[in-house]
Amino acid sequence: MNYTFSNKIASLKPSAIREMFKSLTDPNIISFAAGNPAPESFPVDDLARLSADIFATSATSALQYSVTDGYAPLRQAVAKRLKQKFNIGKSAAEGDKYDDTTVIVSGGNQGIELACKVLCNEGDVVICENPTFIGGLNAFRSCGAKTVGVPLLDDGIDTDALEQTIKSTPNARMIYLIPTFQNPAGTSTSLEKRIKIYEIAKKYGILIFEDNPYGELRFAGEEIPTVKSLDTEGLVIYCSSFSKILSAGMRVGYVTAPDEIVQKMVVAKQSEDVHTNIFFQMLCHRFITECDLDAHIEKIRAIYRRKCSLMISTLEECMPKSFKFTRPEGGLFVWCTLPEGVDMNAFVKKALEKKVAVVPGTTFNCDPDAPSRSVRLNYSTPTDDQIVEGCRRLGETAREFNI
């Protein structure tokens, strides 16, 4: 039997990163290729205790079918937190121009995919920072949308190029941004640029998808207001999750967006998974309302502050000066740019021979054939010893290129 697949899926490749995981069976390989939270960041004891209590007191509702938009007490707790911490969430009743609604999704990636599904017809365009999150790119492609990249600078997307791209792309439907601790670049968009981007979106009537999985993971520098907090017109779909602060494996995230958009996303979600695992929605709610989430997040920040600082200082020590890297103030990644003349793919291959895995920058390009001189390094998953030894091996690799 010869199978024929839909156009949108036929050309879709599995994420290079997830494929790389499969080849990382050699226990001697140090992986800087993942994006996993540090295992020590999971509040295991609290989750175990609360789980036991859910089984004891609410087993039937925790195991039964539930509503698609999410467990109401969790939605309320999330909305309250977003309002208090990030000034997110409008209510026409309070004199705002429109209503925002918060719903639960099965991880942030589902939020991205649902937004594209409800907004884009086949061939419509999502404008992305270039480079950007591969999971976002693949979600857009899997919906039949096209992606167009706009260069990401140190302080955020190139806003002149963004405006030009919108002008020349009449079927652009959404701007996909990770303004805070961007994946893969590790940089954050300045407040000035956030305002500028929002003004452009407003001028051209185009929606913004603000993906903020790392927003709570700041360990240096000053907080920058979210783009969503600037949203007076109902242009921003905000998405985040509990993956980086409670558990990635449970797949619980949330979307806050204008009610009309959210209702369409809920209808689309109903056809995907009916609802998100209700037991873990209840568990998240219990954790938020009964434990000290802020104190827990402070612990995670301390872990990443230490790991990031260790990676940066070891890289400074081991790598030739011609190799540039970002100094992140939060998130999970360092973005390393190779000197001109070094073949990035050859570098990645040589590093793997020395048993250290990094992700080639081309993975994150909207145009998969476009070149890249960068690689992504993750510091949240490896141990401290692995960070030091892996950076040493990267230094060795770099010196073999004689730069």
Next chain:
Amino acid sequence: MNYTFSNKIASLKPSAIREMFKSLTDPNIISFAAGNPAPESFPVDDLARLSADIFATSATSALQYSVTDGYAPLRQAVAKRLKQKFNIGKSAAEGDKYDDTTVIVSGGNQGIELACKVLCNEGDVVICENPTFIGGLNAFRSCGAKTVGVPLLDDGIDTDALEQTIKSTPNARMIYLIPTFQNPAGTSTSLEKRIKIYEIAKKYGILIFEDNPYGELRFAGEEIPTVKSLDTEGLVIYCSSFSKILSAGMRVGYVTAPDEIVQKMVVAKQSEDVHTNIFFQMLCHRFITECDLDAHIEKIRAIYRRKCSLMISTLEECMPKSFKFTRPEGGLFVWCTLPEGVDMNAFVKKALEKKVAVVPGTTFNCDPDAPSRSVRLNYSTPTDDQIVEGCRRLGETAREFNI
């Protein structure tokens, strides 16, 4: 701001059933409208014990990101069970013509949606039994596919009409079937017809999606081989879940299909939710391998045997003879067909006034504007007392129509 939505989503309505749930806040209403498993069918004590043990022994891997195709030990346990109990799963290594692969999905509905997403371009057709599962219909619509209904008879789909429809629909890509304890009709496709349907699919090179959520819930009559067990050519995508035998709220299902199709579904799944909640995948695996799943299923069958029999005997007692209903041998539903001349929607409305909720048959039609003279009654969710009282109220309702 005026939002514009994609064509495939703009016209999609929330499931009438799920919407009806929202209006069922009146505690005096007896609902025969749900499709929820009986709460007493959840093995709460075993799940609580195994959960505690997962937290104690494997918390880190149960809370961390995992692979998209599912927890390998669970995939193996499911594949083994499917082979032993249903003769499902081919292996070229064992002399079969092709390889089947089993992967985990976030409930059966995701399996349906992913299959359509990878096979259908916008406007392609999925041929369905008419009436059929509303969640399937909406999944196809949400992918931009069209649905074409073929009448469902007492012993399965009308195979002559099926062949005619395939001939006249060059862009038909898949036949969607619920051969065992069909939702909503409660009937099963005879073996003879399963063979005939498979032969037609083979003749025209069209794939079959066999949705089998209720397959384990037989409480009377003889087992009928699955369509997938007849699959010599790699034409059948088989999907089922743990929703009706362990927990619906955890959203864990599985797909067994030719490897090439499954790999595409996995790539598409990666863009939806990355992977299914890994804690509950591990929990399912522990239950299957450490508890007696077959004995547990026998208990569930006994519950539904009793509840179904109670509903049927009460209906026989209370309803005018002109109202016909199916006598299911398993599953969750009785399909009641009203005498000619009774307006089905008026009947549903009148029943709701008497505080008993049933689902109008039109909900399950491929063409939402086509008429229906039937309603769906569920016996798994209500208590025994509610079944008796609800059927009594339905009888009262029927008599008011003077038939």
